[in-house]
Amino acid sequence: MTINRRELLAATGALGGLGLLGIRPGFAGPVAPGARKFLFIYCFGGADQTTVYVPTMDYSSIPDEPGASQANAGDLIYVDHEARPAVRNFLETYGDQTAFLHGLEVRSISHERCQQLVLTGSADGDTDDWPTLLAGHAGVDVPLPALVHSGPAFSSRYSDAVIRLGETGQLSTLIDGTALTENSVLPVQLQPDAVSRLVDAHVGRRAEELVAGGGGVRRYSTAYLSALERLDSLKELSGEVDLSLEAALELPDQVQPILDCLELGLARTGMIEFKGVNQEGFDTHSANDRQSGHFNRLFSDLQLVVDDIAGRPGTGGGSLLDELCIVVFSEMGRHPLLNSEMGKDHWTFTSAMLIGSGVAGGRAYGGYGENFDGAPIVPATGEVHDSGIKMLANHLGATLLAMGDVDPGEYLPDIEPITALLSDDA
């Protein structure tokens, strides 16, 4: 008998139940346990959720955006506007695989603090973020567990799983050596590969000696040895996948190395930052109408990205979209009312968008109250109800961990995943 995640989590109360049971749930569907991959797209600066995700026509105190109207793609309700055709196009194509999660509270109004909170649920410095936690459980056969093109990355316990590509392809140049032969004023002659391997072996043996010998350098040497071993894998892969990047590219191009690695099963998570038109970011304290252009660009790029993903083969036989969940989020929301400069200020409630594998799409989950605060949500149904819980970033994290077959209770005790958001074949 196979049971889905949602049923199992409901049965165990989702409070460390998976760990207590000592079993991994079996799941119907194309994604093997632990195989689901994740792409995180971070909208920098505080995206205004009322631009697309949350119609405000029913709020008497919130003026409507001129020209905006409420529309739906199936049961997924959104804000439509002729200035944002890309939104409509995307949702008409992928709306049934898309979910909005509303009313997530990130309890700060500082960009840097909110980045940490939305990704880790904690203000403590030594925590792993959701992509890193998922990557940390990727298994030893995934050599590049968490790839970061740009944006924040918080790691502690699984810091060896995080690999930064560099926004201008620095990782690629380090691997192939052009970092020295082309990107150095002083001329450098690289070691021949055969020599390099001998040096690598010597350094590895030294690290092993120090690990075996104990002493003060042991812990450092253990981590260093692990890094060296992963580096060996990385070098071997350099012929299989192109990690090079050029500057001044748009999202669909910037994300290619990550998608290549996800497709090949070389990575489990990817993180990339999106800053919208002219790389301005979403922090519109003045001229909030700029959000429109940013969102139109976002959805235009998303169309290309998701089309790309859908066209790639998955490791389980279907397409990559069958095994990849895309998480589009921002570190905070924006105040529902305009300020004196026609902008919008920081707001601690935000919305996220999830697309693809593992997502019960075609609808929204949660909502906003009359004062545009996060409304209580019932995790098992996703509906707003007074009996529900106030959703924090931790709940998003727990949901993603559950979607990725990581026991949420191990990292987020007493935090319920939004099980309604998990698809039947998740």
Next chain:
Amino acid sequence: MRSWLLVLVMGCAQEKASPCEEGTARDANDVCMPVAGEEHADPGPESSETGAPADSGEPPDSGEPAVHEPVTTPLRAPRLLRRISLDLRGVLPSVEELDAVEADPDALDGIVDAYLEDPLLEGRLMAILGETWHTQVDAFLLEYLEYPVLRMDPSNEFPFERSAGDEPLRLMAHIGARDLPWTDILTADYTMANEVTAAIWPIDRDADAEGWGVARYTDGRPAAGVLATNGLWLRYYSAGTNRNRGRAAAISRLLVCEDFLTRPVSFSDFPSLADADATDRAIKEDPYCMGCHSAIDPIAATLFGFWAKDIHNGAETGWYHLEREPLGEEVLEVDAHWFGTPVSGLAELGQQISWDPRFRSCAAETMARGLWRREIELQDFASVLALRMEFEAGELRLRPLIRAVLNTEEYRAGALSDAATAADVDREVVARPLMPDQLHTALESLTGFSWWHEGFDQMANDTYGYRIMAGGVNGYHVTQPQMEPSVTHALVVQRLAEAAADTVVAHDLIGEAEEPRLLDGVNLEDRPEDARFDAALESLHWALLARRATDEDLEALKDLWTAVEELSDPATAWTAVLSALLRDPEFVSY
């Protein structure tokens, strides 16, 4: 969060402090105790025979001092000297210095005194402070293109970014390295400037000067040290309805370690959206909001000389606006004060901060964090308090504080002792990775290799370089250094080692330099069976790792040399050996 609690506790403790009576001094428990040799009729109401406060609530003990079991064992003198040299100067100690402390560990103190007067200290102080101040970012809201004198040359991009971000750090490092009172960072009437900043900002600087030097703004800004630097406020910008509150929060975090932004903020019980004035009223009336705003807004009110109408404009952000100073109290509808003490302007704000006991605690905490290479926790309270007392005893100069930190168990830890608990294992840092700036300076001084590309210091930026990939901080997304070596750290180290080895072999052996940098007393004709060869390896091992090579160490290096020489040539074999040493865990950690 922990840091906030620590300073709150220490700040509260300090608020009760009062001068000790003559002949008494504060002990580690902050109690006025008779100084040895002094006779007093009344030792004071808080003292007791046991030395503990009379009202401490602690039971009287047997008189025996509590036994403190160290959870770490200290580094041996040569490795400790290596650590200190890298932390204070960013370069390795000389072989002579290593020899001296190996022969006599007590020689360490004299060498450390010399390090504290070394000009290289300034650069390292900038790096240590930079990890907290976060001004060395790759992009501000303005680019170099904003400035006519810079925009025509793309090679000005990195110099602009780093010069602007370095300004506040360089001012503080200048004061710290010259043993001036640390309070000068808040009261100095000068700044530090170079050719770039002097070209774009209203700065009076010696036209013949090269590089960084003392300079003065000419736009009438008040004497407020780092609080009056453009570089600080470019990083911590403020616009629109923020009204300098973000800057006020930064001042509090950086100078008194009171981080308002760690406090949770929730708008769940916010007044109705229909109430247009709700936000403004809540800031002044709602206790939840007032918890922060009652302190932040009065600080923000002092900063309106730096209020820019256009935060993307070079002139608006580069010049001080005296005429806008009064706007603060008017716009924010508060009287300017520093945590309850009225101030009239930025200069007085700096003064008040310098008198705040938390400023001293925060200085101690900042240096401890930077040198212990970990966050400060509540259990560090006593240690940090002791450091603060040393700082005060040293008349608030940084050198005595640094010296005190270097003498702590935490700093000198080389391994965990049997007394270490699991929590100690997680907390104590007994081996830390070289940071990008240290990799740069150490390898450059050893070998002459320095990694620059199109005007960018590749170990100091992330636009084209490898700073965060090598474990560093970029001031925005990555605000804490990485203490565990990552894959990209290992890869950056590999390439650096390769380049450094190639450079020094080309200089010392192929070029047969008269003054070799590392490979002295050996040439390309020498072979592993030659005495000179062994001597060179031993010397290298000692110089780079601060540990005498064992026979096994030497055999392994000779085997490597031989294996590579068989594949290519002696020069390549030496680059292999050198790069292996420069990638050794005992080199890249310290």
